[in-house]
Amino acid sequence: MSGEDIVVDKVMDLKGMPCPMPIVKMSKGIKDVEIGQVVEALTTDPGALADFPAWARTSGNEIVKTDQEGDVIKFYIMRKA
């Protein structure tokens, strides 16, 4: 699936947030979309880059794509649970 094919239903800017807000906001934010829809999450924090995939595994959601634009990493996360 390429970035252009993904329909994003919600964008969340999680750059520079204090611990553990990126994951807290993400886990709440994903509930705002329907199962099968996608959230785009933006971050610059190294820990968050490892935390998101770990969170997706434990929460049963799926990271369908990861993109980098300059310093900013974009996760496309599909709500599965």
Add this chain to the structure above:
Amino acid sequence: MMDQTTRDDLLKLFQSKLNQAMRFYLETCSRCGVCVEACHVYASMGQVKNISAYRHEIVRRIYKKYYKARGKVWPSVGEAKELSDMALEELYEAAYTCTGCRRCMVYCPHGIDTQMIMSIAKLLLVGAEAEPEILTMLADTSIEKGKSLDLFKENFLTGIKNLESKVVKKWKIDAGETAIPVDFKGADLLYVALAGAHSIVPAAVIFNAAKENWTLSYFEAVNFGAFVGDPTRTKLILDRIINEATRLGVKEVCICECGTAFRVMKQMADKQPFKVSSITEVHARYLREGRIKIDKSTLDDPVTYHDPCQLARNAGVIDEPRYILQHLTDDFRDMTSDVRYNWCCGGGGGLVALGDETLDFRMKSASVKVDQINETGAKILATACENCHTQLSDLNEHYEMGVDVRFLSSMIADALVQSA
């Protein structure tokens, strides 16, 4: 309604907490009332349910129902109470309005430890799956990272590479050196940070300035297992760091500005082949040994410092931040003449991690903290804990305090002197 099997399982958990110290705490309160004013929640909001002895009572009445007091002392505890769904609700209210700051313990003539008693409440809630879901989710995310590190490594290393230019901008390093070493066998010190760049960049700048032989951990320091009061999860999260430190053979594990992470790691320290330090202790050491120099003229405004409860009252890191501040400013204004009695910021015990859900309570329950800060007249409010920093920033905004909330480490990094 709670069935017998569930109750029996929960009582087993209760039993697992009943060591000698805990029995003493549960059997000893003389109802002297000295702790009434000690809790910032009560002092700010004035509700009886927030008095520390009242919190103990919720647990103590269940204890009275199911366990026999061993000693002769059996205080005038309220009625024994069955462990029921309603009791769980009360336990939740008591445990998740207590930050575990242990200020009340300093006042209590018997040294009764509310945080310990509340750990029974938290464990029962975990057993009944009635704990704040978000804390367990955060703990499980950390555990998952430990289990499947290989899947997440590359992402992390990409993020770290992106930060290196920011580090070098603040402190030039020699050719061939790495600005943020990761997984470096042969390092003396393993630095355990948090997810955010703000917890890595200033620290890396200072390590490089001090010519430390260091490496960064793959893992985050914070232990949500401890916040949610789950000993099994707490240990799994800790083990990730202990295993990494042992594998790399480091002499010292340095915990970032996170009070709970430091206290939890420190408790394990004597069983490990490495020393455990807080980053504040390490920075004070660099200054003492002349390994870094800082310029006092960078700060114009008066500075005060909030002692994170888990770092100061509960782990003894008190002189080091003050020593650092002496090098940063001539106008340091202490909030209290005795740090043991310092007010909690109101964000501990997992309350900050619960985010907006607890915001209203966190603001209302910490008005005494706001008064304490305002009385100093300081314009810069330094601290050395992520949790406190978030809570203090929320208070600053809510109460329009007009202070600049800063991490001590970033104040040092900004004032470093690099000779040409």
